[in-house]
Amino acid sequence: xxxxxxxxxxxxxxxxxxxxxxxxxxxxxxxxxxxxxxxxxxxxxxxxxxxxxxxxxxxxxxxxxxxxxxxxxxxxxxxxxxxxxxxxxxxxxxxxxxxxxxxxxxxxxxxxxxxxxxxxxxxxxxxxxxxxxxxxxxxxxxxxxxxxxxxxxxxxxxxxxxxxxxxxxxxxxxxxxxxxxxxxxxxxxxxxxxxxxxxxxxxxxxxxxxxxxxxxxxxxxxxxxxxxxxxxxxxxxxxxxxxxxxxxxxxxxxxxxxxxxxxxxxxxxxxxxxxxxxxxxxxxxxxxxxxxxxxxxxxxxxxxxxxxxxxxxxxxxxxxxxxxxxxxxxxxxxxxxxxxxxxxxxxxxxxxxxxxxxxxxxxxxxxxxxxxxxxxxxxxxxxxxxxxxxxxxxxxxxxxxxxxxxxxxxxxxxxxxxxxxxxxxxxxxxxxxxxxxxxx
Numbered sequence: 001x002x003x004x005x006x007x008x009x010x011x012x013x014x015x016x017x018x019x020x021x022x023x024x025x026x027x028x029x030x031x032x033x034x035x036x037x038x039x040x041x042x043x044x045x046x047x048x049x050x051x052x053x054x055x056x057x058x059x060x061x062x063x064x065x066x067x068x069x070x071x072x073x074x075x076x077x078x079x080x081x082x083x084x085x086x087x088x089x090x091x092x093x094x095x096x097x098x099x100x101x102x103x104x105x106x107x108x109x110x111x112x113x114x115x116x117x118x119x120x121x122x123x124x125x126x127x128x129x130x131x132x133x134x135x136x137x138x139x140x141x142x143x144x145x146x147x148x149x150x151x152x153x154x155x156x157x158x159x160x161x162x163x164x165x166x167x168x169x170x171x172x173x174x175x176x177x178x179x180x181x182x183x184x185x186x187x188x189x190x191x192x193x194x195x196x197x198x199x200x201x202x203x204x205x206x207x208x209x210x211x212x213x214x215x216x217x218x219x220x221x222x223x224x225x226x227x228x229x230x231x232x233x234x235x236x237x238x239x240x241x242x243x244x245x246x247x248x249x250x251x252x253x254x255x256x257x258x259x260x261x262x263x264x265x266x267x268x269x270x271x272x273x274x275x276x277x278x279x280x281x282x283x284x285x286x287x288x289x290x291x292x293x294x295x296x297x298x299x300x301x302x303x304x305x306x307x308x309x310x311x312x313x314x315x316x317x318x319x320x321x322x323x324x325x326x327x328x329x330x331x332x333x334x335x336x337x338x339x340x341x342x343x344x345x346x347x348x349x350x351x352x353x354x355x356x357x358x359x360x361x362x363x364x365x366x367x368x369x370x371x372x373x374x375x376x377x378x379x380x381x382x383x384x385x386x387x388x389x390x391x392x393x394x395x396x397x398x399x400x401x402x403x404x405x406x407x408x409x410x411x412x413x414x415x416x417x418x419x420x421x422x423x424x425x426x427x428x429x430x431x432x433x434x435x436x437x438x439x440x
Contacts, residue, residue, distance in 0.1 A: 046081060046237055047271070050229075051115045051166070052088040053152040054124035058173065061124055062088070064218050068226050072233070082233055087113055115152045116159020117270055120232055121166045122225070123153045126173035129197040146197050162300045163265040167232045170212035171221060172202060244272075251279050260287060264297045267305075267316075274310055281305070281316040285323045295329050306338030306347070314339065314347035322354045333358075333366050340370040345379055352382045361394060364401045371408035377419055380412055384422045391429045396437065402430050 130147025145151035305317025339351035
């Protein structure tokens with residue numbers, strides 16, 4: 001296990017160090033068992049993000065949804081307990097700029113939290129499915145999404161698979177849509193095609209046994225959505241505070257750990273403090289037994305952490321991936337590819353340390369993937385030393401892989417004279433090993 005992890009004899013509230021150099025203290029989360037926010041967490045409102053998705057034939061209904069959400073913050077049973085942020089490309093408080101340099105869906109993704117990062121997702125459809133996105137945005141099965149609204153719906157479902165959030169509410173407006181008198185034949189054909197795609201969407205929902213609600217009027221939608229949202233918010237209040245407090249209490253020294261799925265959900269939630277998420281991953285790694293149904297969630301968590309921009313979280317993803325590999329949960333190193341793509345040299349170096357511990361030719365493809373993308377002499381030289389230590393174990397094909405790694409490392413623009421000399425020495429060792437194999 002990485003030396004940057006807390007060791008088993010450290011108290012759970014110890015300062016957490018995650019700098020690969022061991023020199024830089026990233027920060028202290030809980031000192032002497034006390035989380036600075038712990039004394040006030042119960043008095044703080046639960047912050048809820050609600051993502052609203054629909055095509056532009058339901059503008060009136062969108063405004064109605066916004067008004068319901070704004071009014072709920074003043075409901076006598078919810079006031080001071082819940083704050084609601086509406087996440088939607090068109091407001092109501094602001095709009096996302098649709099830049100000419102990227103496609104509209106990408107602009108929305110860039111300017112807003114993803115549906116999977118919210119607590120509630122509201123999806124509404126009537127006669128339009130929305131604008132086609134081509135083959136860029138796909139479902140889990142690889143088939144293209146029909147529109148941005150459909151992609152947002154499926155992205156929310158994927159989030160629910162990973163962390164049991166968000167709650168997804170789907171509403172279908174029923175009743176005929178009247179085409180404008182001046183509509184052309186092409187416009188009428190488009191409306192017919194859009195309506196057929198909406199029908200296909202709900203056929204898929206029925207086949208997948210997923211629930212949705214129908215409404216005919218705005219007043220009916222308001223009454224239904226108000227009732228549904230109050231119920232979901234009450235569930236969030238019960239589980240949200242309880243779940244967060246349970247995890248924080250455990251990190252602060254409580255003996256009984258929360259359920260593993262609760263720890264995974266807490267660590268994957270980007271709204272939680274970075275250091276608390278890191279400590280939660282440390283706790284997950286220390287657990288002696290993982291249930292089969294928890295393994296997929298742990299793999300998804302590691303994959304997510306390796307793509308996050310904060311180095312401490314990326315390193316935590318490396319640590320978790322290493323634990324999964326060491327325990328035989330995963331039998332290849334594909335999960336570590338995210339570290340190779342990381343822009344943080346700290347994450348890359350943490351992964352290089354893991355590869356050194358594995359100390360097997362199986363790590364060569366990962367070195368080949370990261371070589372040429374490093375840009376820092378410390379990580380480049382670490383790989384040279386690691387490959388050099390493997391040379392006595394290598395056979396023909398593996399020696400060829402090592403040649404390719406050396407060639408890619410030579411393309412690094414930051415190579416110093418020392419690094420070049422180390423590469424020359426490694427290349428010579430590879431040739432010597434090849435010669436010795438030829439004599440056998």
